[in-house]
Amino acid sequence: MKNALSAAILLLCCYATSLWALPPQDEMRRLVLATEQAVKTQRWDDASRYLNHIEALKVEKKPDEYLFLRGRVMYHAGQLSEARDALDAYVVAAGQKGAHYTRALEMITAIDESQRAHSTLSSKKPVATIKATGDEQNLKQLEKLYLTNNPRDALISHLNSILATHAWTGGQRIQRPNARQGVRYRVSAGQAGQLLIQETRFDEHGQAAVSLSMMTVYGVSPLVRDDCLATRLECWVYDPRDDSPLFRMADNPDAAAQAARTLGELIRQMQHP
Numbered sequence: 001m002k003n004a005l006s007a008a009i010l011l012l013c014c015y016a017t018s019l020w021a022l023p024p025q026d027e028m029r030r031l032v033l034a035t036e037q038a039v040k041t042q043r044w045d046d047a048s049r050y051l052n053h054i055e056a057l058k059v060e061k062k063p064d065e066y067l068f069l070r071g072r073v074m075y076h077a078g079q080l081s082e083a084r085d086a087l088d089a090y091v092v093a094a095g096q097k098g099a100h101y102t103r104a105l106e107m108i109t110a111i112d113e114s115q116r117a118h119s120t121l122s123s124k125k126p127v128a129t130i131k132a133t134g135d136e137q138n139l140k141q142l143e144k145l146y147l148t149n150n151p152r153d154a155l156i157s158h159l160n161s162i163l164a165t166h167a168w169t170g171g172q173r174i175q176r177p178n179a180r181q182g183v184r185y186r187v188s189a190g191q192a193g194q195l196l197i198q199e200t201r202f203d204e205h206g207q208a209a210v211s212l213s214m215m216t217v218y219g220v221s222p223l224v225r226d227d228c229l230a231t232r233l234e235c236w237v238y239d240p241r242d243d244s245p246l247f248r249m250a251d252n253p254d255a256a257a258q259a260a261r262t263l264g265e266l267i268r269q270m271q272h273p
Contacts, residue, residue: 024058025059028057028059031051035051035054035069035073036069039069047073048077048145051069051073052146052147055164064093064094067087067090067093068086068098068104070082070083071086071087072107080114081255083107084108085165087104087108090104091104142154142155152270153189155262155269159259160186160187162259162262163184163185166249166250166259168183168234168248168249168250169182169250170182181202181206183199183248184200184202185197185198187263187266193270193271194216195215195217195266197214198212215239215241217271218271220240222240222264222268222271223264224238224264225240225243226256226257226260228252233250233251234248234250235248235251236256237249237256237263240267
């Protein structure tokens with residue numbers, strides 16, 4: 001009788017949860033509105049948390065406002081390269097009729113000026129980079145950005161962000177992050193020492209084929225190679241186990257190098273939990 005009562009309570013709770021859960025598109029719109037309000041009131045940690053929730057939603061297309069808000073939050077966090085990528089994507093997706101078109105262009109100019117000034121004062125060093133040998137200060141910054149106290153989780157979120165922003169969409173110069181074409185990747189942690197890599201390939205009709213592979217990190221070098229083929233408008237990050245192609249990305253050498261360094265640091269962190 002007691003077991004039956006417990007099962008009934010559990011079933012009721014699950015049923016109630018299903019009633020209260022919003023469909024993904026509605027939940028995404030709710031989170032976009034919440035992000036807008038957080039940005040307006042300068043609650044940047046809340047804004048970053050909402051954006052991370054949006055990123056995790058399984059929806060075909062995110063609204064253009066998401067790209068603009070991501071650009072603003074990344075800009076405030078000092079992640080200028082990612083901010084520029086998000087704002088560029090917003091301008092392309094929304095066009096001149098976009099509600100934030102002018103503001104996005106102004107922010108892109110401000111980022112260019114900031115990066116140009118920085119490059120004249122110091123060596124030309126990419127913003128928000130992860131060194132293969134480990135950089136505790138950068139890891140702490142990523143943990144703050146992705147609202148976690150776990151460096152592994154922060155690195156996974158950062159790598160997924162880079163792969164999503166610089167996805168290969170068929171060798172086009174203008175990247176459209178929400179386009180159902182090319183190939184997408186998403187990385188997650190499996191059991192101890194296992195890295196799961198989900199690959200989604202889109203055919204010419206936009207139909208997706210999903211595959212999953214696993215990398216056991218023990219004994220794997222954290223030095224990950226990347227390369228770009230300008231003639232084909234694509235970059236590659238190579239598998240450190242056998243130097244075979246692993247991630248196919250858009251033609252952006254800085255992004256490919258950052259993805260390679262982040263993957264290398266993630267491997268190092270998983271080898272020494």
